[in-house]
Amino acid sequence: MNVGSQADRTLSLNMTLLSHHELDGFGGVGEGVAMQMAKDGRRILWLAHESAPKNFTAVDVSDPRAPKMVVQTDLPHAQVRSNSLEVSGDTLAVAYQTKQVGMKPAGFDLFDISVPEKPRLIAHFDASGPHSRGAHCLWFVDGETVHMASGAADFQPRNPKDDQFYRIIDVRNPSKPTEVGRWWYPGTREGDSEPPVRRMPKFDSGYRAHNTNAYPERPDRAYIGYIDGGAVILDISDRAQPKLVANWRHSPPNTGFTHTVMPLPKRELLIVTDECTKDDGADWPKMTWVVDNRDETNPVPIATFPLPPVEVFAKRGGRYGSHNLHENPPVKCAHRDDRIVLATFFNGGMRAFDISNPYQPVEVGYFVPGAPKMSPKGSVQINDVYWDDRGVVFCVDRFAGGLYAVEMKI
Amino acid sequence: MSSNGFTLAGGRDPFAGRIPISVITGFLGSGKTTLLKKLLRHPEMCNAAVIVNEFGEESIDHELLETSSERMALLDNGCLCCTVRTDLQETLRDILTKRLHGQVIQFDRVFVETTGLADPAPVVQTLASDSLLADKFRLDCVVTLVDAVNGLQQLDTLNEPLKQAAIADRLLLSKTDLARPEQVAALRARLADINPQAVLIEVVQGEVDPALLVDVGLATRNVPAEKLSRWIGPLAAPVGSSGGSGLSPHAGHSSGIESFCLWFERPFTWSSFETCMTVLTSLRGPDLLRVKGLVNVEGEAGPVVVQGVQHIFHPPATLPAWSDSDHRSRIVFITRRIERETIENLFRAVGALGTMRAG
Numbered sequence A: 001m002n003v004g005s006q007a008d009r010t011l012s013l014n015m016t017l018l019s020h021h022e023l024d025g026f027g028g029v030g031e032g033v034a035m036q037m038a039k040d041g042r043r044i045l046w047l048a049h050e051s052a053p054k055n056f057t058a059v060d061v062s063d064p065r066a067p068k069m070v071v072q073t074d075l076p077h078a079q080v081r082s083n084s085l086e087v088s089g090d091t092l093a094v095a096y097q098t099k100q101v102g103m104k105p106a107g108f109d110l111f112d113i114s115v116p117e118k119p120r121l122i123a124h125f126d127a128s129g130p131h132s133r134g135a136h137c138l139w140f141v142d143g144e145t146v147h148m149a150s151g152a153a154d155f156q157p158r159n160p161k162d163d164q165f166y167r168i169i170d171v172r173n174p175s176k177p178t179e180v181g182r183w184w185y186p187g188t189r190e191g192d193s194e195p196p197v198r199r200m201p202k203f204d205s206g207y208r209a210h211n212t213n214a215y216p217e218r219p220d221r222a223y224i225g226y227i228d229g230g231a232v233i234l235d236i237s238d239r240a241q242p243k244l245v246a247n248w249r250h251s252p253p254n255t256g257f258t259h260t261v262m263p264l265p266k267r268e269l270l271i272v273t274d275e276c277t278k279d280d281g282a283d284w285p286k287m288t289w290v291v292d293n294r295d296e297t298n299p300v301p302i303a304t305f306p307l308p309p310v311e312v313f314a315k316r317g318g319r320y321g322s323h324n325l326h327e328n329p330p331v332k333c334a335h336r337d338d339r340i341v342l343a344t345f346f347n348g349g350m351r352a353f354d355i356s357n358p359y360q361p362v363e364v365g366y367f368v369p370g371a372p373k374m375s376p377k378g379s380v381q382i383n384d385v386y387w388d389d390r391g392v393v394f395c396v397d398r399f400a401g402g403l404y405a406v407e408m409k410i
Numbered sequence B: 001m002s003s004n005g006f007t008l009a010g011g012r013d014p015f016a017g018r019i020p021i022s023v024i025t026g027f028l029g030s031g032k033t034t035l036l037k038k039l040l041r042h043p044e045m046c047n048a049a050v051i052v053n054e055f056g057e058e059s060i061d062h063e064l065l066e067t068s069s070e071r072m073a074l075l076d077n078g079c080l081c082c083t084v085r086t087d088l089q090e091t092l093r094d095i096l097t098k099r100l101h102g103q104v105i106q107f108d109r110v111f112v113e114t115t116g117l118a119d120p121a122p123v124v125q126t127l128a129s130d131s132l133l134a135d136k137f138r139l140d141c142v143v144t145l146v147d148a149v150n151g152l153q154q155l156d157t158l159n160e161p162l163k164q165a166a167i168a169d170r171l172l173l174s175k176t177d178l179a180r181p182e183q184v185a186a187l188r189a190r191l192a193d194i195n196p197q198a199v200l201i202e203v204v205q206g207e208v209d210p211a212l213l214v215d216v217g218l219a220t221r222n223v224p225a226e227k228l229s230r231w232i233g234p235l236a237a238p239v240g241s242s243g244g245s246g247l248s249p250h251a252g253h254s255s256g257i258e259s260f261c262l263w264f265e266r267p268f269t270w271s272s273f274e275t276c277m278t279v280l281t282s283l284r285g286p287d288l289l290r291v292k293g294l295v296n297v298e299g300e301a302g303p304v305v306v307q308g309v310q311h312i313f314h315p316p317a318t319l320p321a322w323s324d325s326d327h328r329s330r331i332v333f334i335t336r337r338i339e340r341e342t343i344e345n346l347f348r349a350v351g352a353l354g355t356m357r358a359g
Helices: B032-039 B088-100 B121-129 B131-136 B151-157 B159-166 B181-194 B225-232 B270-287 B340-349
Strands: A011-013 A015-021 A029-037 A043-049 A054-060 A068-074 A085-088 A091-098 A107-112 A120-126 A135-139 A145-150 A165-170 A178-183 A212-215 A218-225 A231-235 A243-248 A258-264 A269-274 A288-292 A300-304 A340-344 A350-354 A362-368 A382-387 A392-397 A403-408 B019-026 B048-052 B064-067 B072-075 B080-083 B109-113 B137-147 B170-174 B199-202 B250-252 B257-264 B288-295 B304-309 B329-336
Touching: A011 A015, A015 A362, A029 A091, A029 A382, A029 A392, A043 A085, A043 A091, A054 A091, A085 A135, A091 A145, A107 A135, A107 A145, A135 A212, A145 A212, A165 A218, A212 A258, A218 A269, A231 A258, A340 A382, A362 A403, B019 B032, B019 B121, B019 B159, B032 B048, B032 B109, B032 B137, B032 B170, B048 B088, B080 B088, B088 B109, B088 B121, B088 B131, B121 B131, B121 B137, B121 B304, B131 B137, B137 B151, B137 B159, B151 B159, B151 B181, B159 B181, B159 B257, B159 B288, B159 B329, B170 B181, B181 B199, B225 B288, B257 B340, B270 B288, B270 B304, B270 B329, B270 B340, B329 B340
Parallel strands: A029 A085, A091 A135, B019 B109, B019 B137, B048 B080, B048 B109, B137 B170, B170 B199
Antiparallel strands: A011 A362, A015 A403, A029 A043, A043 A054, A054 A068, A085 A091, A091 A107, A107 A120, A135 A145, A145 A165, A165 A178, A212 A218, A218 A231, A218 A258, A231 A243, A258 A269, A269 A288, A288 A300, A340 A350, A350 A362, A382 A392, A392 A403, B064 B072, B072 B080, B250 B257, B257 B329, B288 B304, B288 B329
């Protein structure tokens, strides 16, 4: 008997639902969740949609028990998705990735959101090209630089799956974003002197950048999940010429898709996630790793987060495995923590782990909503998480459920 | 939790991540099954597991949806219900393993119903002494039902009901609709005398707000001040504070049950405190019905939480900070035939006692 999957049920431990907002029927949210402290004191949560027709939605979460939608925007056509966004001050950066190479818009937009109800386009950075699908994910926390995973007009990958690489864009003059540096995995670009990269034997997902994080504690470093290329740490002290510091590869034997590399500088640790991209446990296990980064040229894995039983969750419907983290963004409204890590696991919901002992992470709470109405997978697919400085946690569903505000008792 | 920059890494939160267990006890006919039936109907209890003694005629099997074995069943609201065949320890280990393998629901709370004749202390001790269970579960609350019609007489004549009442966090008066008002009043007074720490709640036909029975124990070390003072109870409220009653030591002398709070001005060294408690538990363990304390230990930033039943104590846990400027140690004792002075003298003899005053 397996009665444990309970896809229709909300499961929780040490977490309580404060509110649920279905975003007016467009409850599919990608992996862009960022909070703005508006000039009038309102807290506005900005959400990038997972796919068309909607671009992004802003929700006033000043009272997390009574969220109110402020604005919801449309994409120009159904062949483009936003997926990722970030907020710095009153500037919003939104990524655009097209379904096919050569399409537009591909790149990112900058919006002035000083009046949240009326986002005003400042500039579009065009990353389209004959071999580019544009930007999948971006990081923008200091008001000056967009770090992103994107293709470019002048970049021809040897393999079409390797089209998005790390690009550094100076946006100090927001009306004229300018590329100041880039790095791609050696051997992935046509014309590289290095040999072609080894494809993953089981699931060939590509050697592409995914999350491209940089923190003020280490302004000279970029931490990049490079999908099938593993975790990449770059020295970006000279932005024009990023240099490889370390590349931690753990696939094969694992099945690739390294997604996020989050440093915990004071603890000399990295938290690394591998995204689950297959339904029904086909790519299990997709784990979240604790990596010893004391010698940053030699990252050493020391633990993985204890995941809830695959026997239960693989049968819940859709994907089950690691994905996003609350990434400790160094911005005004975000909580930052190097003891409790919040992570999302699609149908495994949002989970909190205590890594006080980094060799032995312990799950200390979870929130797994029951299957949202109209869920195509028959289960929730919690995609991303954001922990604000009041202690409120927001998580989003990939397809239908929209936004959940949660109070943690830990 | 800090909102500006990183928090300091300390040890693992000793409370978080553990599944809360509430023990439902009470003498024969006090209404435990009726209470559980009603409790499990509340939507927020839909992921609970309940461990009962048997699926009997008077048990909760009227709502059984599916029986997977003679020992486990799924109720129509989705709760897991199982019986204790051999012992509780084994049952808890069993449902934990089955939860891991998806053979039962992902329960987030456990209710354990004791038999009417049971001494609930060993149930509580199991959660502290079995290291596997202690790692996965935490005691949330001891709920004791007392029959308003027969309770007074039971307390006067039998040991079990007395002990059940003495160690409770919540005392539920059942059948108050069948009892005369003066009976209820006398019982209330008696129970307040035996256990002034417990919250008294009247229930009719098992109807009770579940919020009164859950989240009683500590779920995290980052516990708000108000919750911490609720946990340690009214005996430890400082005299003159808004919540304090300046209670004098309570002694149900007719029953031999005493409850009091000892206060200590000077911080302990951990070894001196441990010595006191070791001596006390080895000499008088069976009569230390319940102990709860916040102890100021030299070198620790916040109070050390201690809690025990008889000779078994949960591992001590340090909270990150004191909630106010009053850093005195406070330890609440509910004892059987141990005078307050005996314990005071012991602490004094070990030399740990600074200036102490009655709580």
